[in-house]
Each structure stands twice: as structure tokens, then as C-alpha cells.
Amino acid sequence: MAREEYEDFAEALEALDDDMRFEFLLDLAKKQDASDFPEEWKTDANLMHGCMSKVWLVHEEREGRHWFRGASEAAIVKGLVHMMVQSFSGLTSEEIRAISLDDVRRLNLGALTFQRQVGMMAMLKQIQKLAGQPVARETAGA
Amino acid sequence: MADTVSDRPNSSVLDVEAVRRDFPILSETVYGKPLVFMDSGASAQKPRQVIDAMRHCMEHQYSNVHRGAHYLSAATTDAFEQARDRVAQFLNAASPDEIIFTPNVTAAINLVAHAYGRAFLKAGDEVIVSEMEHHANIVPWQLLAEATGVVLRVAPVEDDGSFRIERFAELLNDRTKLVSITHCSNVLGTNVPAKEVARLAHAAGARVMFDGAQAVVHGPVDVRDIDADFYGFTAHKLYGPSGLGVLYGKLDILNSMPPFLGGGDMIDKVSFKGSTFKEAPHRFEAGTPAIVEAIGLHAAINYVADIGFDAIRAHEAGLRDYAHERLSAIDGMRLIGTAPDKAAIISFLVDGLHPYDVAAVLDRQGVACRVGHHCAEPLMDRLGIIGTVRATLAMYNTKAEIDVLGEAIEKAKKMLS
Numbered sequence: 001m002a003r004e005e006y007e008d009f010a011e012a013l014e015a016l017d018d019d020m021r022f023e024f025l026l027d028l029a030k031k032q033d034a035s036d037f038p039e040e041w042k043t044d045a046n047l048m049h050g051c052m053s054k055v056w057l058v059h060e061e062r063e064g065r066h067w068f069r070g071a072s073e074a075a076i077v078k079g080l081v082h083m084m085v086q087s088f089s090g091l092t093s094e095e096i097r098a099i100s101l102d103d104v105r106r107l108n109l110g111a112l113t114f115q116r117q118v119g120m121m122a123m124l125k126q127i128q129k130l131a132g133q134p135v136a137r138e139t140a141g142a
Numbered sequence: 143m144a145d146t147v148s149d150r151p152n153s154s155v156l157d158v159e160a161v162r163r164d165f166p167i168l169s170e171t172v173y174g175k176p177l178v179f180m181d182s183g184a185s186a187q188k189p190r191q192v193i194d195a196m197r198h199c200m201e202h203q204y205s206n207v208h209r210g211a212h213y214l215s216a217a218t219t220d221a222f223e224q225a226r227d228r229v230a231q232f233l234n235a236a237s238p239d240e241i242i243f244t245p246n247v248t249a250a251i252n253l254v255a256h257a258y259g260r261a262f263l264k265a266g267d268e269v270i271v272s273e274m275e276h277h278a279n280i281v282p283w284q285l286l287a288e289a290t291g292v293v294l295r296v297a298p299v300e301d302d303g304s305f306r307i308e309r310f311a312e313l314l315n316d317r318t319k320l321v322s323i324t325h326c327s328n329v330l331g332t333n334v335p336a337k338e339v340a341r342l343a344h345a346a347g348a349r350v351m352f353d354g355a356q357a358v359v360h361g362p363v364d365v366r367d368i369d370a371d372f373y374g375f376t377a378h379k380l381y382g383p384s385g386l387g388v389l390y391g392k393l394d395i396l397n398s399m400p401p402f403l404g405g406g407d408m409i410d411k412v413s414f415k416g417s418t419f420k421e422a423p424h425r426f427e428a429g430t431p432a433i434v435e436a437i438g439l440h441a442a443i444n445y446v447a448d449i450g451f452d453a454i455r456a457h458e459a460g461l462r463d464y465a466h467e468r469l470s471a472i473d474g475m476r477l478i479g480t481a482p483d484k485a486a487i488i489s490f491l492v493d494g495l496h497p498y499d500v501a502a503v504l505d506r507q508g509v510a511c512r513v514g515h516h517c518a519e520p521l522m523d524r525l526g527i528i529g530t531v532r533a534t535l536a537m538y539n540t541k542a543e544i545d546v547l548g549e550a551i552e553k554a555k556k557m558l559s
């Protein structure tokens with residue numbers, strides 16, 4: 001399942017220094033081409049609110065599994081979006097519900113600024129919302 | 143407890159290293175790099191004189207104001223009212239009664255829109271703002287327009303960010319009842335000729351308000367010389383604490399206005415048959431005010447006055463010119479806002495790069511800038527851009543820091559293209 005991708009991302013980011021992390025995210029962004037997210041999907045309805053740069057997310061459910069695609073205007077954010085949708089596509093409702101904010105923190109582990117971490121958490125919540133699942137909350141003491 | 147900058151004679155040359163030593167936060171590092179703080183336009187850092195004054199109040203003097211029958215209450219009331227006096231002096235108001243403490247400048251503008259607007263403006267009357275307003279000076283007027291049928295008109299800005307007084311004047315007519323314009327743009331740095339705006343507005347029979355959030359930081363403001371009817375600013379951008387703003391209003395106008403918020407401290411007498419209200423400024427200060435913050439603002443004004451606006455202006459003009467020159471040397475650089483009369487607020491875009499990406503790389507180099515629409519979406523639409531990266535240069539910034547900014551932008555270009 002896509003959790004493995006997620007582990008790969010987390011490990012790759014952990015191993016890199018600052019500049020390389022940017023490069024890594026920018027490379028991810030470059031991998032996405034226009035066909036991944038056609039212009040006509042960039043509608044207000046698909047827009048995530050409250051982001052500093054625009055982020056669009058779309059969702060589809062097939063045979064009990066959720067699939068996501070996303071885009072952003074900013075390259076770094078595009079890389080993050082790519083990481084999120086890759087990690088969390090192909091999961092069942094159950095699995096989506098189980099993703100916690102700590103999982104997102106793990107993905108970030110020292111790699112990104114706080115602001116982007118907040119953005120990533122917002123993305124997770126949006127992914128859960130689109131999949132019709134309750135959104136992750138901070139657990140007590142976190 | 144007036145803590146002055148005793149080791150630094152007031153002169154027209156600013157000793158930036160001495161100034162920096164007064165701001166404890168400037169020796170912080172971020173991501174292991176020295177902090178280069180260029181986001182003072184959003185909120186400025188605080189000198190130890192402000193921090194000390196606020197701590198001193200809380201450790202030795204604190205109590206509620208205007209209420210208690212005891213020593214501390216009298217002492218705090220005294221300090222709070224001295225702060226009001228100091229603000230009056232700072233703006234050259236005719237009386238401290240013309241100084242109302244509010245939570246921020248947003249609240250000051252809302253106060254005028256509500257208390258003055260709803261009492262004196264009616265359907266069909268016109269309010270003029272400009273294209274380069276912060277949302278704080280747009281939305282309160284839109285709410286007033288919705289409630290009363292007042293019409294909002296918008297004075298244009300030029301492509302380079304200049305404000306042309308003759309184009310503003312074209313909007314004035316006998317329906318114009320209020321002009322509310324920024325004294326200095328938070329995105330473009332453009333200074334607005336306030337005195338001329340006030341003269342023209344008054345000649346058309348309108349009242350005039352200025353949003354001085356940015357302007358008070360970069361140069362002296364004399365509300366009587368400008369002949370402003372209302373003038374607002376916010377303490378946290380003037381090296382003071384957050385949670386406090388100021389509304390100046392001419393006394394006769396303030397006393398003709400009904401209250402905005404009701405509650406304690408603002409009443410003369412309350413009964414269930416009806417209540418009567420105090421005169422300005424207390425009429426507009428319902429509830430316990432930001433006491434410690436007012437004392438902090440007093441210290442901040444003293445600090446700025448000790449350094450002196452001549453010195454601050456000369457220093458910031460040097461930074462502005464150097465930043466324009468340094469950044470212009472970068473291929474693909476587009477400076478947004480190059481009006482001849484502008485403060486040291488440098489907005490820019492780099493061709494082909496999203497401003498968010500640029501700011502993210504700058505951040506990693508320790509350079510704190512703001513990115514986005516800067517609460518001025520209509521201005522972004524006017525200029526046809528999605529946002530900018532903004533570096534605000536304050537009295538504690540240096541040319542060496544501008545070099546760091548320049549190098550960080552070059553690095554961002556390399557990484558992102």
C-alpha cells in the first residue's frame with residue numbers, strides 16, 4: 001500500500017541536508033506534468049482554503065479505495081502536494097481515518113519550516129474530508 | 143521609569159550597531175544562520191527599553207486604571223494617562239483627550255466607520271479610499287456601505303505605485319463626506335501627500351482620516367499640520383507591543399459622535415431608564431484597556447524620539463536606495479513600487495518564480511520576509527499580480543543584511559529555475 005511510499009519519502013527527507021531537501025521537493029514538483037492535473041480542474045471548488053499559495057486537491061473513490069490528485073502554483077508546495085497525494089492514495093476509508101498528525105510530522109521531520117508543516121496538516125485534513133472521514137485532531141499531550 | 147537611550151546622543155546619524163544592541167531578538171539565529179529580520183512592516187521587534195518598561199509595570203506597579211481607591215491604581219492610572227499625553231505629543235495633537243486607545247489600527251478605523259459613519263453618513267454619501275489600502279481600511283467601509291447605502295469610491299494608483307493627487311481630486315464632489323486613505327502603503331511604500339489630501343477633502347466639505355500604520359514608523363507625523371480629522375496607528379509596528387492601537391480625532395468631532403462599544407469606563411451614569419456617556423476619549427474606551435501595552439508604547443515613542451526621525455529617515459533612505467540598487471542588479475528582478483516618494487518597503491517578484499518559493503528559500507537563509515497579498519488583494523488585482531515578496535527595512539537593518547538578501551535571492555533563482 002501507499003504507506004510504503006510514505007515511509008520512503010520520510011526516510012529520504014531525513015537523510016538529506018537543507019538544500020538537498022529543497023532539491024528533492026523541487027524534483028518531485030517537476031515530475032508532475034500538466035496531464036497529472038489539467039488546468040480545468042483548477043477551480044474554486046477544488047481549491048483548498050487558507051493556504052498561502054493556491055493548492056487544489058481532487059478526490060475519486062474506486063472499489064473502496066481513495067485516490068487523490070493535487071496541484072499548486074508554487075513549486076515547493078507542488079512537491080509537498082505530490083508527496084501527500086502519493087502517500088495517501090490507494091488507501092481504504094479505514095486507513096485514511098487512521099492517519100494522524102504525527103504521521104505528517106514524521107514526514108516533515110526537521111525538513112521543513114513550521115509554516116509548511118501547518119500547511120501539510122491542513123492538506124491531510126482536506127484529504128480526510130474529501131474521503132468522507134473524520135479529520136485528525138491533536139491528541140492530548142501532543 | 144522613563145528609560146532613555148542615555149548612551150547615545152541625539153544626532154542626525156544613526157549608530158545602527160548601537161540600535162541593534164537594544165533589540166535582544168536580533169542576535170537570535172534561525173536554522174543556524176543569523177536572523178535577518180525584514181518583516182517589520184508586519185510587526186516590528188521590540189527594544190529592551192519597551193520590554194523593561196512593561197516588565198517594570200507588571201513587577202512594581204500594575205493595577206487596573208480609573209477604578210481602584212488605592213496606591214497602585216493611582217500610580218497605574220497616572221502612567222496610563224502619561225502614555226496618552228506622550229502619544230498626543232508624538233502626533234502633535236492639541237490635547238490628550240483627542241487620543242483614544244484601541245486594540246489596533248483596524249479597531250480605530252472600525253470605530254470611525256461605525257460611530258462617525260453611522261451617525262453622520264447616509265445613503266448616497268460617498269467615502270473615498272485608494273487602490274492601495276490594507277483590508278483594514280476597506281472592509282469597515284464596505285460594512286458601512288452595506289448598512290447605510292453609502293457609496294465607496296476608489297482613488298487610483300499609478301503602475302509604479304505613485305499616488306497622483308490630481309486623480310484623487312477628480313473623485314471629490316459635493317456627495318463626498320469622508321476620505322480615508324493610507325498615509326503610506328504597506329506594499330509599495332508610497333507616501334501619500336496627506337496635507338494636500340486633507341486640504342482638498344476639506345475644500346469639498348468632507349472629513350478626512352489617515353491610516354498611519356506604516357507612516358508613523360518612518361517619519362514624524364503632525365496631525366495639526368496635516369489637518370487630519372482622524373488619524374490611526376498601531377503600536378506593534380512602532381517597536382511597541384501588540385494589542386494596542388491609537389485613534390486620534392479632533393475633539394469636537396469625537397464629542398459629537400455616539401459611543402461605539404458600551405460598558406464600563408465609558409459611562410457617565412447608568413440606570414435602566416438609560417445611560418449617559420463620558421466625553422472623549424473615555425467615551426470610546428469601554429472596558430479595561432491595554433494598560434501595560436500603553437506603558438510599552440510610551441517607552442517605544444521615547445525610544446524612537448531619542449534616536450530621532452532625522453536619523454531614522456536618513457538611515458532608512460540609505461537602505462532603501464541601496465536595496466533598490468542591489469536588487470535591480472539581479473537578472474529578472476521586478477521591483478513593485480518605485481514611486482519617487484517612498485518608505486523603505488521593498489516589494490518584489492522574480493521572473494518565472496512563485497513568490498512563495500522565493501520566500502521559502504530566503505527563510506532557509508535566515509531572511510525573514512513577508513510573502514503574499516499583504517492584506518491588500520485589490521492592489522494585487524490592480525497590478526495584475528498574485529502577490530509579492532516584501533522586505534521592510536527598519537531602523538535596525540543594515541546594508542550588509544541587504545547583501546544577504548540579495549545573495550539569498552540569487553540562490554533562490556539558482557535552485558528554482
Ligand SMILES: Cc1ncc(COP(=O)(O)O)c(C=O)c1O
Binds near residue numbers: 328387517
Ligand atoms: C497600512 C496598514 N493598515 C492597517 C494595518 C493593520 O494593522 P493592525 O493589524 O495592527 O490593526 C496594517 C498592518 O498590518 C497596515 O500595514
